[in-house]
Amino acid sequence: MSKKHETPLLDELEKGPWPSFVKELKKAAAKKESANDLLGALEQCYKDNRTHWKHGGIVGVRGYGAGVIGRYSDIPEQFPGVAHFHTVRINQTSGFFYTSKALREVCDIWDKYGSGLTNFHGSTGDMILLGTNTESLEPLFAEYSSHGWDLGGSGSAMRTPSCCVGPGRCEWSNIDTLDITYDLTQEFQDEMHRPAFPYKFKIKTSGCAVDCIASIARADLSIIGTWKGDIKIDQAEVQSYAKKGMDINAEIVNMCPTKCMSYDGKELKIDNENCNRCMHCIAKMTKALRPSGERGATLLVGSKAPFVVGALLSWVIVPFMKLEPPYTELKEFIRKMWEWWDEHGKNRERIGELIERKGMRDFLEAVGLDPLPQMVKEPRRDPFYFWKPEELEK
């Protein structure tokens, strides 16, 4: 494809040391008409200081209600190549592990049907195929699915779960994040592909409280690995950190949020009963400290972006659950949540918002959990609260 549009503004973004997305657009534009027009359309946005995309009707593949985001230019006459320019979300692999072979396969199919532009990855986790037209959707899907790739979620559906690298390459993972993500994705294919919820539902899994997939901030269900047991200390390694120049009191002991550590220059001690497993000491002295004992996860519910009630972080609902295949207890918990949410949630009401609206008690009773102090930072302040008839004198 030859150059079609002048892009003096975007050209400014080819300068500088950081890899340039404009260069990528141009690479694609060299091959694809639609990418060429995308470049022009984007230059127009830069000129006008505004977006030139508009909402579109629902598009998708047969039998699915999810996986494709319809998108249309508001200046299609100028940029016919992006008049339709839909996104296809391909469900990524667990932990974003690939082989070159797999990636080539993904690229080849995409070059056949789309703009040749992608996001590796979207912020939910999908491989984002950026820009194709309505007609290409069916054949594209046929090719991908016959090669073993499926669409991710979109709309009021379960969204593509994602996870941190976990046991694949990390010494701190308390759970098999890759397997949990794969297993849940398989289990809930229907919920992912056929939107039937009040709104979107995201699941993200981190192997420990470092939370490298940011699950606590952006997943309706955040699964975070943890342990019940002592932190084992290798005192020789402690000494070797000290020797290498670590100021153990300043960097570790004084930064421990529960102040449950002490160090006298010789021996590091941890009062494990008072440790809240924040991971600071372990992360900063990985050779010296290791959790031990029973492994499992804390389940937290409700985080999301600001609309409508303000941004939420997820709330502790299940302090500890063992997570081993086939993850029956976890799946039952998820299904119970969904059932309650389906029944009570309004259109476009995330589960966190519903819990807030209905009250935590309603939710906990629906999913069959007892109240626990671990669920709250602190008990309520103002002393008025509900009683059920069975809690009262007749």
Added chain:
Amino acid sequence: MSKKHETPLLDELEKGPWPSFVKELKKAAAKKESANDLLGALEQCYKDNRTHWKHGGIVGVRGYGAGVIGRYSDIPEQFPGVAHFHTVRINQTSGFFYTSKALREVCDIWDKYGSGLTNFHGSTGDMILLGTNTESLEPLFAEYSSHGWDLGGSGSAMRTPSCCVGPGRCEWSNIDTLDITYDLTQEFQDEMHRPAFPYKFKIKTSGCAVDCIASIARADLSIIGTWKGDIKIDQAEVQSYAKKGMDINAEIVNMCPTKCMSYDGKELKIDNENCNRCMHCIAKMTKALRPSGERGATLLVGSKAPFVVGALLSWVIVPFMKLEPPYTELKEFIRKMWEWWDEHGKNRERIGELIERKGMRDFLEAVGLDPLPQMVKEPRRDPFYFWKPEELEK
């Protein structure tokens, strides 16, 4: 007066080492019919496990709308002496300082017109004369006022201001709490005695951030003394605390909230720029540490009990104001607040609730203050907010 009612339950409260209010009731009952019936009526409450008082009509003294709380028994037939049993609030002295002569005067008048029972003091600060009837109110007021005592506030009025002992006996007072309280009380006599506000308005003044009058928790305007300057250190006294057994690092340095102190066993250091003037170190080492520099007060607004929106603590509105007689700036600030509250407040809406409802900007603009980071713990989180036309491009 002879014993009129059996009080087996209350008699249980004469036992035990703590001074007994039942003994006090009995002392009064020995002289006064109404106190005798109060004893009986209270015994009845103990028997029935419920109160026997009821709301009453408005009672008061001529020309005042405040200072008397009407109260009636719901079983007047049984206890005619407390059929009417109103409370009279006498404005206490600044800092609760008295002479025996003054107290005797208060008692003598009260014995003449009332039950002989009092609270020294009510939790707002007034001397509470507990129980008289409607007819006695006028003569009682004539006697008290002719002796130089006046009524306190009640209803939707300014309430009796109160303060900590301050310069009267405390080494930490940054302002003249007694004088400020006296002066404001005099200045706002009309606002105190003739309720014309949307609801009550309380002022409490503490000489420093120790806040011995609990102003930050229960005053619509909390005045808290503070300083701008360094904490002066007497190192010899520091050593003497150490010698007497104080673990200066554990008890002082590590408990400093801003971690701006250090102590190496010899010298105590304070990084004054980072001190937030919490008073901990000063209070625990009063001989060694003293504030210096300019004195004044922080003004905080809005605290109150839980209804309707939940309990509030006061909010920093004026980080620093110099407070010297005649306190003109302070009085102007108070009047401006009241003006805005009068105009916008609903019936039974405290000023803190109104600020919350209308937004801090509205309030600050009304009282003519610029926004300052000292007013907030942290800036807002969700990034949507108002702009005024003059802040925008045309």
Added chain:
Amino acid sequence: MSLPQRKTDIGPPHYKQFLSPVIQKNYGNWKYHEELSGGVMVHVAESGDELYTVRVASPRLISTDFVREISDIAEKYCDGYLRFTSRHNVEFLVSDKSKLEPLQKELKEKGYTIGGIGNRVSNIVHTQGWVHCHSAATDASGLVKVLMDELYDYFTSKELPNKVRLAVACCTNMCGAVHCSDIALVGIHRKPPIIEHAKVPNVCEIPSTIASCPTGAISPDPAKKSVKISEAKCMYCGNCYSVCPALPISDPANDGVAIVVGGKVSNLRSNPKFSKLVYPYLPNTPPRWPEVVSAVKNILETYAKNARKHERVGEWVERIGWEKFFKMTGIPFTFQHIDDFTFARETFRTAATFKW
């Protein structure tokens, strides 16, 4: 008997006339103070002058006889100068050191309780209760008496990690400082008010009544010229009854006492804090409320045993975490503990960090 000429708007007498000479001389020029015992302290002025304070307990609900008796004592030892504290104790202000011992002796002989200074339990800030308020779900004076009988030694002598401020309020209007106290009791209801439809139109202003409800449970009932209350929304706070006497809420079988913990108002170390719920309900069992007394004692002593020096109750709890507090005290955690009012969301735990 003719009455004297009444005056209005004169305000209280000027404070200066109540300040003893040593106070007037050293006003605003105090240098330091020292605690001499659980109930005695000395303030030393820049001038070197000394002022001794002897603090004694008061039941706050007192007779004029009591006031006269302390006046007598003040005259004998303090040239008549005395004051009350913001927590209702009496303070004898002694300028002449030689009178300090005789004063204490006489106080003891007369049965006064000296104490409340320093890291101790001081007097309990409280309210009217059944003695004088229509709104009371429990009695205040009685609770104070039975608590202080039990905690007596913590007032007079036994030291605690820091001051412990107790409060009692007889209803959720919370006259006093319950919402920011180390340990506080508050009288609560557990059933919706009864609507006396016949009375409502006469004694209540409907819009204020509706506005008084924190949960929006009240709506107009135009047919009856009265109001309706949604049982599902009412959480029995009793505020509507304050505004509308035709909505009585008291219920001897279900009213009782809640305990809140961990508040403070001082700015030392940590910011002022609200108290938090730890016992949603304990029964009203006058005259001596044994359940309430032992619950408070348990909390106080668990604190005394485990807190670090200078830690207030709330600071201790926040350091160890509420989950640990419930574990150590053995208090059961219930649905009532989980907030569902305005700021519920802010109390939910948004971190994977907690203790088992």
Added chain:
Amino acid sequence: MSLPQRKTDIGPPHYKQFLSPVIQKNYGNWKYHEELSGGVMVHVAESGDELYTVRVASPRLISTDFVREISDIAEKYCDGYLRFTSRHNVEFLVSDKSKLEPLQKELKEKGYTIGGIGNRVSNIVHTQGWVHCHSAATDASGLVKVLMDELYDYFTSKELPNKVRLAVACCTNMCGAVHCSDIALVGIHRKPPIIEHAKVPNVCEIPSTIASCPTGAISPDPAKKSVKISEAKCMYCGNCYSVCPALPISDPANDGVAIVVGGKVSNLRSNPKFSKLVYPYLPNTPPRWPEVVSAVKNILETYAKNARKHERVGEWVERIGWEKFFKMTGIPFTFQHIDDFTFARETFRTAATFKW
């Protein structure tokens, strides 16, 4: 050309086939890791096996050519094994230590940027912007590019007190992690939407549109079968436009960028935190947004200079206090900084403790 047989609901391929032999062997049995440079680390297994990771920057919005090129490189040095990170970087997974140097050499020759590991600025989590979204008040890819050009050395080499996570979202839907990032940009509007009354009845569902407004500014306009927007209540969030395309809100003259600061998601030391507003508005000045870039750099470098080792941006700010943050960075404090949304009250300062 006939199409292959489509399949449905098969989900993604099983992850195991993408794990290299050394990973499969040591799966879940890693012992520790070591950072070897700004972009290289080694993970050592209990077995003693080693796995080297070389991380390179990606602009995230990439062409298939880019993907093919990194695939080529992975084949040459990693037996074809590679992965992406949760922040969109590419990781080459090297089992054979001898290939580590040649790999890095080739990467450098080809112009790749190695870095992002350790206490550095990593790649910016971001969103579609003008490249693909109708809702965008600014561009995301452009902002990321100009920021990372400026902060380049903090990605490749320069160390910071801790990791610094940046994010960009092009509208307040905030796809990504803006609300919990160390430093983040978000596209904002400053005028109410325009109501295209003719279109509303056809393209919008009125109840959802009304419900979408966080401030309750939208009400029905039955006459027009459309809606009304209260200008006094609208704070220009744009959520109604997400729900109802007939309410366009974009305004080139007034749209711009806000900066929020101090969020985090990790549980280390302090709990996860929300980001807080520090710049309510900076103008949209493409292509290189100089105002935004210098504002971010100022914040980052003030942090770098003043924070203690291991302190995240938010932890540093909380230690020194927000008033100090504004003073040190010289950012003006405005009415917009004072919250007036749902939890406004909880952000007001309820203590006499603050710094001058």
